[in-house]
Amino acid sequence: MTRRSRLVLFVIVAPVFAALFFLAAQGLPSFGSEFHPYGDRAVEMATGQRATANVVSSVNFDQRAIDTLGEEFILFGSVIGTIVLLRPAPEERETGLRSAGRVLPTTRLAGYLLLPVSVLVGLYVIAHGQLSPGGGFQGGVVLATGWHLLYVAGRYTALRRAASPTVLEIAESVGAAAYAAIGLAGLVIGGAFLVNFLPTGRLNDLLSGGTVPLLNGAVGVAVAAAIVLLLSGFLEQEVVLRQTEEPLAGSSISTEEPLAGSSMVADDAEQR
């Protein structure tokens, strides 16, 4: 189809879709209704038997923990998939990393100051997933942010040495495997896969919710490692693209539009 005919067809079909969706929405309970049978049961289970103050965590990591197992492995599979897709092609094998350029001292200072804060926040968010909004996914992302603060501060090569892709891949695998293993432990101890087999404690205690905090911890490790792996994969592509390719005239990705956000290479280029 030409651009025009594609657009014409869209303009014909989109209103039909909109009308259908409108009619369907009229059949839903009014916005803000009291009709939430599953939700009510989940709240009762979480606050009663399971002693998990954050009901969303109870649903995610206990009542419907199998969903989160799947989700965890979607993350795992996507990271492996991204690594596979971004692996160096034969002609890119020689690409080395450039050393960091000049970083403003204030940037460096800010990076160093914020690092402990973000690590602490990350750990806090992971550890309190059963009590307050947060948990493994959110905290894991915050932890990964800490890593990137060091990156912004210009310590990329040191970082790569400290946390090589191999180490990160192992961490990610261990985190994902731990989730599955806790599920299996439930099968052995409690008789059903992913059963909450630990004592649940008292509502609002730090150690409450049974296996919920454990699963959150496993997810936290996996997510932090996964995000770092993903971002470093894309940042390296940025280097590859800049070093090996002349930007094509008229192409949509040009030097003004870095693919992976601002990276140190981009900063270098501007400062020189």
Add this chain to the structure above:
Amino acid sequence: MSPTVQALPPLLVVVPLLAATVLAASGRVLPRLVIDTVSMLSCLLVLAGSVMLLNATGSRRVVSWLGAYPPVDGSSVGVVFVVDRIGAGLATLIAALVTAVLTYTWRYFDEVESYFHVLILLFLAGMVGFALTGDLFNAFVFFELMGAVAYALTGYKIEEAKPLQGALNFAVINSLGAYCSLLGIGLIYGRTGELGFAQIQRALAGQSTDWLVLVGTALVFTGFLVKGAAVPLHFWLADAHAVAPSPVCVLFSGVMVELGLYGVARTWSAAFSPVLPAERLRPVLMAAGVVTALVGAVMCLAQYHLKRLLAFSTVGHVGMFLVALGALEPAAIGGLAIYVVGHAAVKGALFLCAGIVLNARGSVDEAELHGRARDLPATRVCFLLGGLALAALPPFGTWLGKTLAEDGLSHAGFGWTDYLLVGVSAVTGGAVLRAGLRIFLGAGAPPGTRDGTRGSGEDPETTHHLGRIPVTMLVPIVALLAGGLILGLVPGLPVLAQDAASQLLDHTGYAAAALDGISAVPPPAPAASWTLSGLLLGGLSVLLALAVAAVGLYSDRLRRVFSQVPTVVTLPFRALRTAHSGHLGDYVVWLLVGVTLLAIGLAAT
């Protein structure tokens, strides 16, 4: 029900997941042999477990509440796996195909550590989970797990342009379809306040069929039918199948696409059937099936790219599957179940043969390969036999399944579908035979150059061009063909399949098993068996296939006649070819067209 059996369904998902993490963590240091062995062992474990489940699900279902949240008064906060014969059978098929793929790839992809195996194991887990789950949102999660891994597997050959574009088209269209499903799940959840199939079914019982139900189910089905490649949601399929590594295509064509149709059948029967009577769904599925079958057959004939040709033959077969499913009768669906297994075996063997040709000759282009694969005798025999089996040669499983489906459709009052099923299997089988005769025997003249996606200039998937074909690559091909043949000869299989289909359609029994712990025995199905006329129809479609192949090979004169046919006649065909543009924007518009047609179709009937 013994606790061991109840523990099986989640284990079938977790074992490959754990094996994948082990391989990902240690793949850099483990020797290739260990990686192959670990993945093969975990896959064999899944296969063994699936067979155990198949045995345990005779007339009853295996119900496994995850996290031990058994229902109280028919409601629960947990997620349930409900396994019946069809679910267990699919899990067995999936595990068997993955075993074949892992054997075939013993020598594949040397350069990338263990990643290929990790992805295949995750794919296995996603597909098995989708086949076993009894919860709408959980089905979405496994659907996405399947998807995310499949996109990466499609784009595996990053050195080439085509796989990347094919993977992107596949990923965007499938993701958009999945989001349609999720919108539908949101609508259904708003109405019922439940997510389990059985709970939704009970909540919907007695309600009227209003727009929310119609649009909600249409949206849920859209995601599944994108995976299931129903026209006009099928465009991604040829793009992805043509470029993905051949062993991956075995899984895509053999079972992933069929899982989309399974998703429709399962969610309809277990969850939506109280408000969406069969009379509404039947014409929609049948119409989609007829169009899909015809588009697949026509496009299949027009291909010279071997894997793309096989991909369109899958579209054609999916159309026939949709027609058989559309009957929504046990007899036709029983035949369909056998047909799906037979098709998976045969199509799998054909894709693996194409992989051997690619690795030995560096091309999958029919014109370029003209007579160049004469010296691959084993592959030649397998490929041509596969072509005949695809055209429903008795007594292959494809024939048995097709003839049973035809009988079931005729009894349900759809006798006209005989013509469609015979015609489409003849055309797709004939196209495969044409390509096979040309490549392996040098028959006919090499076709002239033409536009379109060509199969030349593709890199082989092994590190070197193969000299001698390793036995690990031939064994799975022979095993798949043998399996497809034996399937047609198992005595009593038609009755077993029909029982399984009755179980699939028995929605009250499903809910009772899931929520009340009652395993009701469905009424025994009447004796099903093939008939003489079925045998004759099988012979007919094979003869027609040979005719189609002969015309394709020796019809230069015919083609010249065709070129003088007035444009009015050829216009639809040319328009059809143009529609397969490889352009993402086009495909998105077609998806919207598909979802609105589906909703309007359900409403209008």
Add this chain to the structure above:
Amino acid sequence: MITLPYLVAGWLFLVGCYGLVTSRNLVHTVACLTVAQSATYVLLLAVGFRAGATAPVFADVPVGTRVVDPVVQALSLTDIVVSATVTAVLLALTVQIYKRHGTVNPDELRALQD
């Protein structure tokens, strides 16, 4: 009868689709896909809303307080992670497409024309 929040979901989905249909840059395409997906968050959360209720977290409110539906929130969380990771795979494909095709304009990708 209030249905406007549900309709926002339909609107978002169509806006995302419009972007996908007219896109001239694959990075933009991927972003439009996430716009279309955000429709699912809006719909799920809107369906789970209860008028005048608070978040389903009982850290500083007593048990028995009216709360909104926690299940849809859990589903949205899962959905978000799925979206983020699939986006990563899509962007990785886009990077490689740029290298192999020399363009990220869908109109210029012609390798798979039939």
